[in-house]
Amino acid sequence: MAAGDAGPSETRLTRAAIGTRALLARWRRQAGGRCLVCRGWCVDGLCAFCAARFIPARDRCDGCALPLAHAPGLAGEPRCLRCRLAPPVWSRVVTGLDYGYPWDRPIADLKFHQRLDRVAVLLRPLLAQLDDARGSGLRLVAVPVSRERLRERGYNQSWELARRLARALALPARADALFRVRDTGHQLALHRTERARNLQGAFVVSPRHAAWVRGARIALVDDVLTTGATAHAATRTLRAAGARDVQVWVVARTPDT
Ligand SMILES: [Zn+2]
Numbered sequence: 001m002a003a004g005d006a007g008p009s010e011t012r013l014t015r016a017a018i019g020t021r022a023l024l025a026r027w028r029r030q031a032g033g034r035c036l037v038c039r040g041w042c043v044d045g046l047c048a049f050c051a052a053r054f055i056p057a058r059d060r061c062d063g064c065a066l067p068l069a070h071a072p073g074l075a076g077e078p079r080c081l082r083c084r085l086a087p088p089v090w091s092r093v094v095t096g097l098d099y100g101y102p103w104d105r106p107i108a109d110l111k112f113h114q115r116l117d118r119v120a121v122l123l124r125p126l127l128a129q130l131d132d133a134r135g136s137g138l139r140l141v142a143v144p145v146s147r148e149r150l151r152e153r154g155y156n157q158s159w160e161l162a163r164r165l166a167r168a169l170a171l172p173a174r175a176d177a178l179f180r181v182r183d184t185g186h187q188l189a190l191h192r193t194e195r196a197r198n199l200q201g202a203f204v205v206s207p208r209h210a211a212w213v214r215g216a217r218i219a220l221v222d223d224v225l226t227t228g229a230t231a232h233a234a235t236r237t238l239r240a241a242g243a244r245d246v247q248v249w250v251v252a253r254t255p256d257t
């Protein structure tokens with residue numbers, strides 16, 4: 001036998017090693033791979049340690065989703081003072097996360113880099129808050145992006161969230177109930193009042209789905225709630241089209257606005 005050739009037993013060993021590697025790879029694929037945050041192997045995309053550390057249990061104001069001052073679990077006023085004095089146009093806002101480390105990265109991956117595989121983990125904390133919505137008949141509408149943005153990106157991240165929420169909660173959803181009639185540009189550079197002005201008239205309800213919206217209880221889905229200007233404009237449009245009630249569901253809330 002020439003040097004370097006594998007003998008029968010070595011061949012068997014090599015085959016066994018390849019087989020084991022393939023099995024391990026399949027197991028990892030089925031197991032969901034690495035934790036989104038710490039990159040450790042875990043069952044479903046987020047390890048228990050990171051879930052406990054980065055998804056803190058907190059009671060939030062149901063008007064603005066900012067954390068309330070009282071300790072979690074203690075019954076208290078469901079609204080912060082600001083929302084009691086100036087109630088928002090929606091009936092409640094639900095979120096699962098504070099926007100910031102480590103969630104800013106997967107949210108940006110979903111929004112800008114076609115990482116639709118981030119959706120499942122990002123939705124889990126929100127779904128945990130939505131038990132009461134299961135099979136409730138609420139209709140899901142995603143905050144739309146403009147046609148130009150859709151062409152450039154190929155998908156609307158809010159619709160990717162909404163359709164999965166709809167499936168998980170057995171609720172109806174439509175991708176094209178609400179349209180963004182003009183691209184409002186990057187809102188981040190604008191001041192709060194400028195944002196609101198910039199969004200006036202930005203949304204319309206599709207005439208084809210006007211009857212689906214009229215009289216309906218709607219949950220408006222978006223990735224992040226910041227000043228709320230976008231959700232405010234979209235909610236007003238839905239209400240003007242006859243929606244009986246609008247809730248806002250977002251993956252994350254920026255903590256300081
Ligand atoms: Zn982890």
Ligand SMILES: [Zn+2]
Nearest residue numbers: 061064080083
């Ligand atoms: Zn509030």
